[in-house]
Each structure stands twice: as structure tokens, then as C-alpha cells.
Amino acid sequence: MTAIQSVVVVGLGYIGLPTAAILATHGLDVTGVDVNSNTVEAVNRGAVPFVEPDLEVHVAGAVQQGRLQATTLTPSADAFIVAVPTPFGDHHEADLSYIRAAAESIAPVLKGGELIVLESTSPPGATRMMSDLILRLRPDLTLEPNRAESIYVAHCPERVLPGRVMIELVTNDRIIGGLNGESSQRAKELYSRFCKGAIHLTDSLTAEMAKLVENSYRDVNIAFANELSMISDDLNIDVWRLIELANHHPRVNILQPGPGVGGHCIAVDPWFIVAAAPERANLIRAARQVNDSKPAYVTKRVMDKAQRFLEPRIAVLGLAFKPDIDDLRESPAREIVNDLALKLPTASIFAVEPHVQKLPPELEALPNVSLRDLHSAVDDADIVVLLVDHTQNKDFARNLLNEKIVIDTKGVWR
Ligand SMILES: NC(=O)c1ccc[n+]([C@@H]2O[C@H](COP(=O)([O-])OP(=O)(O)OC[C@H]3O[C@@H](n4cnc5c(N)ncnc54)[C@H](O)[C@@H]3O)[C@@H](O)[C@H]2O)c1
Incomplete structure (x- = not known):
């Protein structure tokens, strides 16, 4: 399996944009995707549409080096990170519509071999739901590992503290829960590019619960x-x-x-x-x-x-x-x-x-x-x-x- 070179980050908010920037400054070719064209336009100027210390330096540097760009349309890549909102609805149940929309934008561009990581904080079962949706849209792909048409799916919850995101992205330990062992390994490979903390592997359900707990x-x-x-x-x-x-x-x-x-x-x-x-x-x-x-x-x-x-x-x-x-x-x-x-x-x-x-x-x-x-x-x-x-x-x-x-x-x- 070839090393991950290109990453698409879906959702350029408080979590997605710092993640995109840190991946780009660690040598990956990153495309940020957002439905908000103002955000896309700001990122392409090297600007940050919200306050987070040190983020603008990273974004501006990555954009200038040609490692980071933003768009409203999801392109193909070796890996996808989904960092869209997961608010709750009227009865406090999770609103998964943003994850579904992100999955629907990713499914058509998959070729086989890609890693898809859900970073959004998610209720138990959301990673499986995202994967099921992608496979329903793309019945030619499979979760069975090591085939040309395999995709790899994992959950990697984010626990950075706003105000210290650029530091904690690097220093915090991470939990990665793959839908199978190969997915966990592949996600670990990606996060190891910038994460200096320990990376703990588990299954997706436990990873989802860990963040909630x-x-x-x-x-x-x-x-x-x-x-x-x-x-x-x-x-x-x-x-x-x-x-x-x-x-x-x-x-x-x-x-x-x-x-x-x-x-x-x-x-x-x-x-x-x-x-x-x-x-x-x-x-x-x-x-x-x-x-x-x-x-x-x-x-x-x-x-x-x-x-x-x-x-x-x-x-x-x-x-x-x-x-x-x-x-x-x-x-x-x-x-x-x-x-x-x-x-x-x-x-x-x-x-x-x-x-x-x-x-x-x-x-x-x-x-x-x-x-x-x-x-x-x-x-x-x-x-x-x-x-x-x-x-x-x-x-x-x-x-x-x-x-x-x-x-x-x-x-x-x-
Ligand atoms: N902000 C935090 O401190 C923090 C910490 C840990 C976990 N999280 C989790 O991370 C996830 C993202 O949170 P956030 O704070 O970055 O949210 P945010 O609202 O700042 O950013 C989300 C971005 O996603 C975009 N978006 C929405 N639907 C999209 C789609 N279909 N395709 C592309 N872009 C889309 C929005 O326009 C927005 O720019 C949530 O699940 C949140 O719970 C956030």
C-alpha cells in the first residue's frame, strides 16, 4: 500500500482548518472542502475566519507553499478527514445530517484504497453509519481489506482545547478506532505525520464512546x-x-x-x-x-x-x-x-x-x-x-x- 500523500479535509471550522493546516505544514498535499464559500475564499487568501492563536501563520504558510488550498467541491485524494458539525436536535439526539452530506460528497470521488476518517464527535455507531452510506452509494467498493476496491474507515475523535489548538493537535494523545485493524493502522500512519502524543488503537464504537465519556x-x-x-x-x-x-x-x-x-x-x-x-x-x-x-x-x-x-x-x-x-x-x-x-x-x-x-x-x-x-x-x-x-x-x-x-x-x- 502506498503512503498517503494527499488529504481532503471536509469542514474547515475550528477543527477541520487547524487539522488541514497542520497536515499541510507536515508535507502533505491538502485540500480543504467547505460548503461556505466565504470560508473557502478566506483560506485561499491565507486568512482564518475565526480566532485561534497561531492558526493564521500555519494557514498562510501552507497556502503560500502551495500545500493547502480550499474548494467547495470534494476532489479525490488518498485520505479524507470529516470534521463537520454534529449538533443535537430538538430531543437532544445527534443530528447526523452533516456527516451524511459529507459522505455523499466523498463517495463519488473514491477509486479504492482510500482512508476515510470521521473526526466529528459522534454518537455510538456513526462511523459505521457513514461507512454503510458510502458503500450503499458505491457498491463497487468494499471494507474487506487489501483489495484494489478496498476502503478504510476509522473514527479519530478530536480533543483539542480552543485557544491551544495548534499546540494540542501535535502534543495530545489520540484515539483511533477503525472498522477493522487495517483501517486503524492506516489512520495511525496518517496521524503519526504530525501527532507527537501516543496513538491508541481500538474499535470505532469504543473510540466514539471515549470522546463522549x-x-x-x-x-x-x-x-x-x-x-x-x-x-x-x-x-x-x-x-x-x-x-x-x-x-x-x-x-x-x-x-x-x-x-x-x-x-x-x-x-x-x-x-x-x-x-x-x-x-x-x-x-x-x-x-x-x-x-x-x-x-x-x-x-x-x-x-x-x-x-x-x-x-x-x-x-x-x-x-x-x-x-x-x-x-x-x-x-x-x-x-x-x-x-x-x-x-x-x-x-x-x-x-x-x-x-x-x-x-x-x-x-x-x-x-x-x-x-x-x-x-x-x-x-x-x-x-x-x-x-x-x-x-x-x-x-x-x-x-x-x-x-x-x-x-x-x-x-x-x-
Ligand atoms: N471546536 C472544538 O473545540 C471541537 C473539539 C473537539 C471536537 N469537535 C467536534 O468537531 C466537529 C466539527 O466542529 P467544529 O467546531 O470544527 O465546527 P465548525 O462549525 O467550526 O466547522 C464545521 C465546518 O463544516 C462546514 N460544513 C458543514 N457541512 C459541510 C459539508 N457537508 N461539507 C463541507 N463542509 C461542511 C461548515 O461550513 C463549517 O465551516 C464537531 O463534531 C465537533 O463536535 C469540536
């Missing part, structure tokens, strides 16, 4: 901290001090509470397990419910404080789902700002998010929400609510808050 583990532990924070408020004790003290136990390591859990991973992936095992996944479901209830709890706390003002002015610091990034997806902060604006129509809400130029559409549409810079927002506010521990919020001079009512959901100004 990692995020569910985080979600359950954060839910514990969030539940503690609400109990502590009722008991009138400082949850941060409580956790600090409890963590002196040599085998206790409680996480920090916050305004809720956001992003498209921890807030989403546990539901895929709940959907796969609704009778069994009681703890996982309860954790989701605790974390999902936290934004409404924070909103209520702010509203209680706002009662004393006829026209409260509220500075809300942070809209992203975690510090120092521009990703607002599934962000509890965004939900809190939206709720506050709707429930307090006489209030002025000053949203402070240094990583975006404009408000997301649902906030933009609200007459009492504006995007402000940190100092002017705090200056003009009666109430300051810290929702995201962005560096600029952590560094904010505490003495400027002296006259304000402060609600600090991240405990950074203690």
Missing part, C-alpha cells in the same frame, strides 16, 4: 461544582473557599463553578450517551440538567439585585463560552444576556466581549443590549456581572468596582 466526565464534575455553588448561596457561605478547603483532602479535586456549561462539546456530547442509553444514563442526564439550569439561576440573582433600580444599567462581562476565545456557541453567557434583556425591558445591558466585533443576531435584535468596551461599560453600570474569566476581566482593577453591585460567577475578583 471524556466530556461527560467533565460535565458531571462541573455539575457537582455548580450544584455546590447554589447550595452555598442558600447557606450563605463562600463556595470558592469551601471548594478550596475541601480540595486540601489528598484525594479530592472539586472543579470550579461558573454560569453554566457552554460550547459545542461538553454541553452537547453527554446527550449522545443519554440518547444511546436513556434507561441507564441517569447521572449523566442529571448533570446536564444541573448545568443547563445554571444560567437561569444567575439571571434570577441579577434580577433580584436589579429590583432596586427603576432603569438598571447592567454591565455583563463576557459572551464567549470560555476565556480568551471568540466562540459564542452554546454559551451560557449569551443565554443570560438574552434572558436579562427580555425580563428587564427597562434595563440597559452593556455586553462586553473583546473577541467579537458585533453582537450575535438574537442580542443585536434587542433594543436594550449594546456591545461596549470594558471600561465604559463598568463606568456606566449599577451592576457588574462577570460571566467569563477573560484575561482582561481578571486583570480589571478591583478598585473601579467599589461603588458597584458585583456578581462574579467565576470567583475571579474574590
